[in-house]
Amino acid sequence: MAIIGSKEELADPRLTRIAQADDIPWYKKPNLRFLYLILVPTGLGVEWTSGFDSSMMNSLQAVKAWTDYFDNPDSSRLGLLNAMYSLGALMAIPFIPTVSQYLGRRRTILMASLIMCMGAGLQAGARNSDMFLASRWVLGFGIPFAIVNASSMIGELSYANERPIMTSLFNASWFVGAIIAAGTTYGTFQMTSTWAWRLPSLLQLVPSAFQLGFMHWCPESPRWLVSQDRGDEAFAILQKYHSEGKDGDEFVRLEYAQIQSTIAAEKELASKFLWADVFRDAAMRRRFLLAAVVGFFTQWSGNGLLSFYMKKILALVNITDNRTVQQVILSNTCWGFINAVPIALIAPRFPRRRMFLICTIGTAVVYVVWTIASARATIENSSAAAIPVLVFIFVYSPFYNIGWNALAYTYMVEIFPYQQRAQGIAVEQLTVRFAVFFNTYVNPIALDAIGWKYYIVYCVWILVEIATVYLLFPETHNRTLEELSFMFEGKEMQDKVQKNVDKVLDVELQGVQRRSSKDGV
Numbered sequence: 001m002a003i004i005g006s007k008e009e010l011a012d013p014r015l016t017r018i019a020q021a022d023d024i025p026w027y028k029k030p031n032l033r034f035l036y037l038i039l040v041p042t043g044l045g046v047e048w049t050s051g052f053d054s055s056m057m058n059s060l061q062a063v064k065a066w067t068d069y070f071d072n073p074d075s076s077r078l079g080l081l082n083a084m085y086s087l088g089a090l091m092a093i094p095f096i097p098t099v100s101q102y103l104g105r106r107r108t109i110l111m112a113s114l115i116m117c118m119g120a121g122l123q124a125g126a127r128n129s130d131m132f133l134a135s136r137w138v139l140g141f142g143i144p145f146a147i148v149n150a151s152s153m154i155g156e157l158s159y160a161n162e163r164p165i166m167t168s169l170f171n172a173s174w175f176v177g178a179i180i181a182a183g184t185t186y187g188t189f190q191m192t193s194t195w196a197w198r199l200p201s202l203l204q205l206v207p208s209a210f211q212l213g214f215m216h217w218c219p220e221s222p223r224w225l226v227s228q229d230r231g232d233e234a235f236a237i238l239q240k241y242h243s244e245g246k247d248g249d250e251f252v253r254l255e256y257a258q259i260q261s262t263i264a265a266e267k268e269l270a271s272k273f274l275w276a277d278v279f280r281d282a283a284m285r286r287r288f289l290l291a292a293v294v295g296f297f298t299q300w301s302g303n304g305l306l307s308f309y310m311k312k313i314l315a316l317v318n319i320t321d322n323r324t325v326q327q328v329i330l331s332n333t334c335w336g337f338i339n340a341v342p343i344a345l346i347a348p349r350f351p352r353r354r355m356f357l358i359c360t361i362g363t364a365v366v367y368v369v370w371t372i373a374s375a376r377a378t379i380e381n382s383s384a385a386a387i388p389v390l391v392f393i394f395v396y397s398p399f400y401n402i403g404w405n406a407l408a409y410t411y412m413v414e415i416f417p418y419q420q421r422a423q424g425i426a427v428e429q430l431t432v433r434f435a436v437f438f439n440t441y442v443n444p445i446a447l448d449a450i451g452w453k454y455y456i457v458y459c460v461w462i463l464v465e466i467a468t469v470y471l472l473f474p475e476t477h478n479r480t481l482e483e484l485s486f487m488f489e490g491k492e493m494q495d496k497v498q499k500n501v502d503k504v505l506d507v508e509l510q511g512v513q514r515r516s517s518k519d520g521v
Contacts, residue, residue, distance in 0.1 A: 015254050015480045019160035022245035026162055029244035035219070039154055039166065041210035042218040044173040046109065046150035048207035049116060049143060051177030054307045056200050057082050059185035059329055061311045062322040065196035070129050075444040077129070082308055082440035084133050086433040088140025093430045096148050097275070100422040104228075105153035105221045108145055113208035115142030120205035124198045139204070144433070146211070148425040155413035156221040159242050160480050164348030167410040172344040172401070175337030177207060182330040189326055222256075223418040226263050234259070253505065258482035259418075261500030265493070266419035266485070277420050278427070283488030287415050291424045293472065294411060295431030297465050298404040301363050302458040304439035305447075306332070306393065312447045313393075317377040317386035332393060339398045340405055347406040351477045352414075356469045359403025364462040366396045371459055374452035414476040417485035 026032050060066045061078070073081060100108050119138035126132040151170050158166040184203055188196045219241070222234035235256050243252045270277060278288045305313055310332070311325050319325065347355050370392045377385035409425070416424035446454040476484055486493045 013479065013483055015160065015251065015258060016478065016483060018247050018251045018254070019245075019480070021247070022161065022251070024245045026159065031241050032159055032244055035157060035241050036162070036166070038214060038218050039157065041214040042106075042109070043150045043154040044170055045207050045210045046143075046146040047170055047173040048177035048180070048210075049139075049204065050147070051174035051179075052181040052204050052207065053085060053139065053143075053177075054174075055178035055181035055329070055333055056185060056204065057085075058308050058310055059182055059189070059326060060197055060200070061309075062325045062329075063185060063189045063196050064322070065189075065191060065194055069194055069197070070132065073129070075448050076441075079441035079444050081129070081133065081136065083437045084136035085140035085143075086437035086440065088137035088142075089144045089429065089433040090140075090437065091137075092141045092144050093426050093433070094275075096145055096426040096429075097422040099145065100149055100152075101224075101227070104224045105149045105156070106215055106218060108149045109153070109211055110215055112142045112145035112149075113211040116146070116208040117205045117212070120202060120208070123204065124202035126201075135201075140433075142208075144426065144429045146208075147429060148422055151409040151425060152413065152421050153218075153221050155409075155481065156223045156418070157219065157237075157241070159245070163413075163481075164410050165345055167413050168344040168348045168406040169341070170409050171405045172337070172340040174405070175333060175340050178333045179330075179337055180206075182326075182333045186326045186330050189322065223259055223263065226259050227267075227418065231256075231260065254501070255480075255482070257501045257504035258480075258497075260504050261497050262482045262485045263418055264500060265497050266417050270419050275423065277423060283486075284420065286488055287420070287424060288427050290415055290472065290474075291412060291428040292431045293468060294404075294408055295428035296435050297360075297468075298408050299432050299435035299439060300458075301360070301400060301404055301462060301465065302367050302396070302455075303400055303404075304436065305443055305458075306396065308440055309443055309447060312444060313389075314386075316374055316447070316451055317389045318383050319386055328390070328393075332397070335394055336397045336401070340401045343398065343401045344406045347402055348410055351475055352407055352411055353469065353473050353475050355407055356403040356473060357466065359399055359401075360462060360466045360469055362399030362402070363396060364459065364466065366392050366399060367455060367459045367462060370396075371452060371455040374455060378452055411476065414479070414481065414484050415474070415487075418481075 026036060067073070070077075070081075099111070103111065116139055119135050119140075119142060122135035122138060123132060126135055151167060154170055155163055155167045180203070181200060184200045185197075188199050190196075219237045220233075222237045225231070225234035225237070235252070238252045238256055242255060243249055245251065269280070277284055279285060310329050314320070314325055314328060319328070370389060373385045373388040373392070376382055377389070408428075412425050412428055413421065443454075446457075474487070476487075486497060
C-alpha cells in the first residue's frame with residue numbers, strides 16, 4: 001500500500017482465483033486468440049500513430065529539405081512546430097468522456113482515426129509553416145480520443161490472466177510507429193525534393209487506416225454495453241471470449257454479475273456533471289491525482305529530450321553529421337522496441353510499486369552519469385565523452401520502459417472504475433500534453449541557452465518522482481478490474497457491491513432452474 005492515503009480495501013477475489021486456476025494458455029482458445037489478434041491493429045495500433053509522430057518530428061530536424069522549406073526554424077519556431085500537436089490534444093480532452101460514453105469505445109476510435117487521417121493529409125500537403133502548424137493541431141486533436149478509448153477497450157475486453165500484459169503492450173507499441181518513421185526518414189533524408197519530408201508525413205495516416213479497416217471485427221466493450229442497458233449483448237461477448245478456459249461458464253457468470261453490480265453502484269455515486277467526479281470525494285480525488293501524476297511523470301522523466309531533440313543532444317558532444325544523427329535515432333528507436341516488448345510481457349507479473357521504483361531510481365542514475373559526461377565534453381572539449389553519453393542514451397530506455405512505458409496504462413485502467421475510466425485517462429492525457437507542450441517548446445530554447453546544465457533540472461526532478469512513487473502509489477497487482485473498482489471507498493462499499501453480485505447470481509440461477517424445469521416438462 002501507499003504510505004500516504006487510507007489503506008486500500010480489495011474486493012472478494014473469487015474471480016481472480018478462478019482465472020489463476022485456469023491453466024489453458026490463450027493461444028489454445030480460438031475465440032480469445034482471435035480477439036487478441038484483432039486488438040493489434042484496432043487497439044495497439046493507436047500507439048503506432050504516437051510513436052510515428054514523435055520519431056518523425058525528431059528525425060525531420062536532420063532533413064535538409066525540411067529545414068530549407070521552412071526557413072531553417074529557430075529554437076522557438078521549432079518548439080512551436082512540435083508543441084502544436086500537444087495543443088490540439090489539450091483542446092480535445094474536455095470532450096473525451098462525453099463523446100466516449102455516447103459513442104462507445106469502437107466508434108470513438110473510428111472518429112479519431114478519421115480526424116488523424118485528415119491531419120496527416122494536411123501535413124503532407126502543407127504549402128507553408130502555418131499550414132504545417134494547422135495539420136499538427138488536427139493530428140493532436142484526434143490522438144487523445146483514440147488513446148483513451150483504445151487503452152480502455154483493451155483492458156475491458158482482455159481476459160483477466162492476460163489483461164495486464166495487453167495493456168502494457170499498448171505503450172510498447174509506440175516503438176512500432178517510431179521505428180517506421182525513423183526508417184522512412186532515414187531513407188528519404190538525402191532526397192532534394194520536398195518528398196523527403198512529405199512522404200513520412202503522408203505515411204502517418206497508415207496506423208489510423210488500420211483502425212478504420214479492421215474495427216468491424218472488433219467487439220465493443222462489455223462494460224460500455226452494460227452501462228447502456230444492453231446486458232444481453234455484453235453477456236454474449238463475455239461468453240464468446242472468456243468462457244473457453246477451465247470453469248469458463250462460472251467465470252463468465254461471476255464476471256458479468258460483478259460488472260453489473262459495480263456499474264450500478266458507480267451510477268449511484270456518479271455526478272450529473274461528468275467532470276464533477278474529479279472532486280466528488282476523497283477516494284475519487286486520490287484517483288485523479290494519481291492520473292495527473294502518472295501522466296506528468298511519463299513525459300517529464302527526461303524522455304522528451306530523446307524523443308524530440310536528439311540532434312541538439314548529440315551536438316552538445318560534438319556529433320553533428322546528419323547521417324550519424326539519423327543512424328543514432330533509428331538504432332535507439334529499434335533498441336527501445338527490442339527491450340520494450342519483453343519488458344511489457346514481464347513487468348506486469350510483478351508488483352506495480354516495485355517496478356515504478358526500479359524505473360525511477362534507474363533513470364535518475366542514468367541522468368546523473370549522462371550529465372557528468374556531457375559536462376566533461378563541454379568543459380574539457382573532449383570528444384571521448386561522446387561515448388558514455390551514447391552508451392547511457394541506450395541504457396536509459398530499459399529503465400524508463402520498466403515503469404512509465406510498460407505500466408502507465410495498465411495502472412490507469414486498474415485504479416479507475418468503469419464510469420470514471422475515460423475521465424481518468426483523459427486527465428492523464430491532460431498532464432501528458434501539458435508536459436509535452438512545455439518540453440517541446442522549452443527544451444530547445446533551454447538547450448541552446450545553458451547546454452548540459454539543463455540536464456541538472458531532470459536529475460533533481462526524478463528524485464521528486466522517486467519520493468512520490470514511494471509515498472503515494474497504491475498496489476494493484478494481481479486483481480481483476482471489478483475487484484479494484486472501489487479499493488479506496490472502504491469495506492462498507494465493498495460489502496454493498498458484493499451483496500449485489502450475489503443477488504445477480506441468485507436471479508440468474510433461478511432463471512436457469514426455471515428453464516431447466518420447463519425443458520423437463
